[in-house]
Amino acid sequence: MQKCLIIVLFLMLCFSSKAQQIFVNGQNLTTLKNISYITVKVQKTWMATRFSAFLDYGQGTSDSQQEMTDAAKKALFFKSKVEIFNLLDRNGWDLIDSYEETKDSKVFILHIFRRKK
Numbered sequence: 001m002q003k004c005l006i007i008v009l010f011l012m013l014c015f016s017s018k019a020q021q022i023f024v025n026g027q028n029l030t031t032l033k034n035i036s037y038i039t040v041k042v043q044k045t046w047m048a049t050r051f052s053a054f055l056d057y058g059q060g061t062s063d064s065q066q067e068m069t070d071a072a073k074k075a076l077f078f079k080s081k082v083e084i085f086n087l088l089d090r091n092g093w094d095l096i097d098s099y100e101e102t103k104d105s106k107v108f109i110l111h112i113f114r115r116k117k
Contacts, residue, residue: 022076022091023069024055030091032057038093040111041066042081050077053084085111092116 022029029035041054052075054066068076068084078084085095093113101108 020076020087020090021071022055022087023071023073024057024067025059025065026073027059028071029055029057036115038113040084040088040113041108042078042084042111043108050079051081051084052077088113 029038035057037057039056041056042051043054044051053068054063055068056066059065070076078087088095092115094116095111096114097112098109099112101110
């Protein structure tokens with residue numbers, strides 16, 4: 001019985017609902033208190049099954065400066081846009097609008113998020 005309880009507690013710790021931290025350009029998004037709005041661009045690489053997310057809070061325009069990463073600066077990959085939106089929601093961001101932008105003859109959909117109050 002005691003072993004079963006220990007296993008259950010271990011599983012609860014492993015699958016806790018704590019939000020994964022988001023890093024962009026080496027900065028933890030949660031610690032950037034002077035940022036109220038961000039835009040997110042989601043891209044699916046050709047022949048890939050995963051999505052990458054690029055987040056702009058005013059830090060720069062290159063993909064390497066905007067790619068969402070973990071604390072070890074490894075790129076985060078997602079199964080869908082909804083997974084990205086849920087991660088941002090758990091980290092305190094609300095989706096408020098989306099719009100199209102054309103860059104180098106490619107059309108991207110950008111999503112605007114506002115920090116929850």
